[in-house]
Amino acid sequence: MNAASDALWARLREAGLVEGDVPPDAVHMPWYVRVMMGFAGWIGALFLMGFVGAAFAVVYKVPASGLVIGALMCGGATALFRAKPDSDFFEQFGLAVSLAGQGLMGYGLGSLFAFDVGTTALLFALVEVALFLLIPSFLHRVISAAAAGASLVVAATDWGFYHFTGAVVFAAFAWAWLNEFRLIRRGVEVRSFAYGMTLLVIGQLVMLAGARAINDAVLGHGRHAIGGAAAPWIGPIVVGIVFVVVVWRLLARQRVAPGSGPGLAALAGALVVAVVSLKAPGFGVCVAIVLLGHAHGNHVLSGLGIAALVAYWSWYYYSLEITLLEKSAVLAGAGVVLVLARLAMNARWPRAGAKGAGDA
Amino acid sequence: MKSTRHHLIDWAQAGRLEPGSLERAFEAAGAFPDGAAWLRFLDRLLLWLGALLIAAGVIFFFAYNWNDLGRYAKFGLVELLVVAALAVIWRLGLETLAGKVTLLAAALFVGALLALVGQTYQTGADTHELFSAWAVLILPWVLVGRFSALWIVWLGLLNAAVTFYYVVFGGLFGVLFAPDRLMWVLFGLNVVALLAWEGLASGRADDRWAIRILATASGGIATALAMFAIVDFRHAGGWGLVAWLAYIAGAYALYRRTRPDLYVLAGGVLSIIVVVTTWLTRALLTHGEAAGAFLLIGMLVIGMSAAGGWWLRRIAMELQS
Numbered sequence: 001m002n003a004a005s006d007a008l009w010a011r012l013r014e015a016g017l018v019e020g021d022v023p024p025d026a027v028h029m030p031w032y033v034r035v036m037m038g039f040a041g042w043i044g045a046l047f048l049m050g051f052v053g054a055a056f057a058v059v060y061k062v063p064a065s066g067l068v069i070g071a072l073m074c075g076g077a078t079a080l081f082r083a084k085p086d087s088d089f090f091e092q093f094g095l096a097v098s099l100a101g102q103g104l105m106g107y108g109l110g111s112l113f114a115f116d117v118g119t120t121a122l123l124f125a126l127v128e129v130a131l132f133l134l135i136p137s138f139l140h141r142v143i144s145a146a147a148a149g150a151s152l153v154v155a156a157t158d159w160g161f162y163h164f165t166g167a168v169v170f171a172a173f174a175w176a177w178l179n180e181f182r183l184i185r186r187g188v189e190v191r192s193f194a195y196g197m198t199l200l201v202i203g204q205l206v207m208l209a210g211a212r213a214i215n216d217a218v219l220g221h222g223r224h225a226i227g228g229a230a231a232p233w234i235g236p237i238v239v240g241i242v243f244v245v246v247v248w249r250l251l252a253r254q255r256v257a258p259g260s261g262p263g264l265a266a267l268a269g270a271l272v273v274a275v276v277s278l279k280a281p282g283f284g285v286c287v288a289i290v291l292l293g294h295a296h297g298n299h300v301l302s303g304l305g306i307a308a309l310v311a312y313w314s315w316y317y318y319s320l321e322i323t324l325l326e327k328s329a330v331l332a333g334a335g336v337v338l339v340l341a342r343l344a345m346n347a348r349w350p351r352a353g354a355k356g357a358g359d360a
Numbered sequence: 361m362k363s364t365r366h367h368l369i370d371w372a373q374a375g376r377l378e379p380g381s382l383e384r385a386f387e388a389a390g391a392f393p394d395g396a397a398w399l400r401f402l403d404r405l406l407l408w409l410g411a412l413l414i415a416a417g418v419i420f421f422f423a424y425n426w427n428d429l430g431r432y433a434k435f436g437l438v439e440l441l442v443v444a445a446l447a448v449i450w451r452l453g454l455e456t457l458a459g460k461v462t463l464l465a466a467a468l469f470v471g472a473l474l475a476l477v478g479q480t481y482q483t484g485a486d487t488h489e490l491f492s493a494w495a496v497l498i499l500p501w502v503l504v505g506r507f508s509a510l511w512i513v514w515l516g517l518l519n520a521a522v523t524f525y526y527v528v529f530g531g532l533f534g535v536l537f538a539p540d541r542l543m544w545v546l547f548g549l550n551v552v553a554l555l556a557w558e559g560l561a562s563g564r565a566d567d568r569w570a571i572r573i574l575a576t577a578s579g580g581i582a583t584a585l586a587m588f589a590i591v592d593f594r595h596a597g598g599w600g601l602v603a604w605l606a607y608i609a610g611a612y613a614l615y616r617r618t619r620p621d622l623y624v625l626a627g628g629v630l631s632i633i634v635v636v637t638t639w640l641t642r643a644l645l646t647h648g649e650a651a652g653a654f655l656l657i658g659m660l661v662i663g664m665s666a667a668g669g670w671w672l673r674r675i676a677m678e679l680q681s
Contacts, residue, residue, distance in 0.1 A: 002680070002681055004362075004364075004367075005362070005367050008364060008367055008368075008389055011388060011389055012377075012385055012388055012389065014388075015384070015385075015388035017377060017378065017381050017384060017385050017388060018371070018376055018377060018385075020376075023370075023371060023374055023376050025362070025370075025680060025681070026370045026374070027673055027676050027677045027680065028362045028366045028370070028676065028680065029672070029673060029676060030622060030623070030676070032622075032623050032626050032627075033622065033626045033669070033672050033673075033676070036626045036627070036629060036630045036665075036668075037665060037668075037669050039630065040630065040633050040661060040662075040664070040665030040668070041662075041665065043633065043634075043637060043661050044658050044659075044661040044662040044665065045658075046658075047654050047655075047657045047658030047661060048654070048655070048658040050650070050654035050658070051651055051654035051655040051658055053654075054650040054651035054654055055651035055654075055655075088666045088667075088669045088670040088673065089662075089663070089666040089667075089670075091666070091669075092662050092665050092666035092669060093662045093666065096658065096661070096662050100658075181382040181383040181386065182380070182382075182383070184372050184377070184379050184380060184381075184382050185379060187369065187372055187373055187382075188373065191369075253383075253392065254392070254394075254395070254398075256395075262395070290405070294393060294398075294401050295392065295393065296365070296392075297363065297364065297365040297386070297391045297392065297393070298365060299363075306405075309409075310412070313413075317416075317420075323424065324420050324421075324423050324424035325420075325421065325424040325426060327417075327420050328417045328418070328419075328420035328421035328423075328424060329417070329421075330417075331413050331414075331416045331417035331420060332413065332414050332416075332417025332418060332421070333417070334413050334417075335409070335410045335411065335412070335413030335414035335415075335416075335417055336410070336414060337410075338406045338409050338410035338413065339406065339407070339410035339411070339414070341406055342402075342403055342406035342407055342410060345399065345402060345403065345406070346399075346403060349395075349399055
């Protein structure tokens, strides 16, 4: 309990939103502690998998046995998490056992279905959905949400829906963050799902370079991408539409009328981002992460978005098949446009007395 | 320090807010950015991205080595850019963020100018000379700029100069197979930078991110030195372990007691887990029964990280109150 939380509580009481005394302060574990714990849990899981492999060679000979042992480990981990939700040791132990169990189940499913990628990935996604619902740990839920989403992406890719997966994940990401404050009783689930989708959306951008190669070489099996010649455009168009919807919803929250000056400026900026996203869908995705992070007072999210934006932009221009001279012109041109936009914004809405919200 | 956002979410989860009122609570608490906050945010975002894109465009332009443009035109162009940037800084002043970001861009243009010199006159200079000349030339700007991002860029140049020096004189294979000399120099460089920063900036809250970058760099190299010492003990000697132990002890003293920083402490916990796991793997898995060793190491990793998590939670609680 401290002065800041006391003052905050008093403000909420004045607004009639809370009653009674300030609740005791719950500890907040920053993101980097969670990342560290997740990474350590993953190292532990690798050794546990090594143990199972060395002790029970049958796992690698009879596919179903890996599935059974993995399921037993996940079940045991679920029981641990539910029995001791507040214990640091059991949370970490449960995380490692569960991750190792998931690894074994993935291997078992893969061997059982003779490495039919689509079926294996779909069944693995169902396992992850079950773990997401059953295990009451924030960190575990983030991992399960990202793993379930990634498995569905792999399955959809195998079935020929490659071009749409990015847009669907982006839509799920945007839905989760826009509804962060609505489903208050399911707040933990929504937030962990939202972070899982954020990881997946960024992971997909990272994988973008290799994704087409993977699709052709490993997953394709000669199946054609569904949607024909229009397919490569449908995904980016959906990304653009989702981006405009995100900006629209944020304007509504700010109570800025879409027809007002700031509203029109924001929507025009959103449209520009949507059009650029037709050629570079990652641009809209990264800008949306930045905007949603800032709008929700979530600095981790906006920081992640800015890092993703810079990394994506670097990769995009690096991989673009034009000469350095053309790249230089596009980059410097875009930079000049942004600086001019900034000057125009500051001239139109001088910051001292600014009231409206602009968005670009 | 727990943010308003986390307070509100915790209270909502504890059932202390009416269902459906979290959004209104955010509004009442001023946790959603208002119009002015949006403008400030967009102003910075556009400034940073604009400056970075322009600097990248300039560097790409000179990398293209356009034959249609004479050498004097090229020199004139990049020098004009430097002068133009300095004129903008003169007009905006070094106290504004826009002035500081423009100074950063000017420092990047100097790199383009040096690269152009090397490209035009084929001076035979090595890459490390480019980076060290660049660092030396912009040092006065870095000193007067008093801008954390510019210092981090400058330290990045020093790290690059040292790395390329060893790549040239040790040969690429030397760096790949006997990386310890390079790592020792980089370790020393980043530790000195970290200590100097802590000494000179003395607890300014707004550039913790820069300290964390330096702590990540020096701590990461310390961890790698310790791992090399364990895996290749005869070759590397035990000094890597000694340096790592000294680093961990120093980091504990500084960031647990004097200037508490949970980020550095969490990194320290991870470093200990990684080094101890490397040692156990080397000691137990190279001979003897594998299954038992795997289980033992796995359980020890879990135990160490759980204990680390418990310790970090206690410190988080302490810092929060």
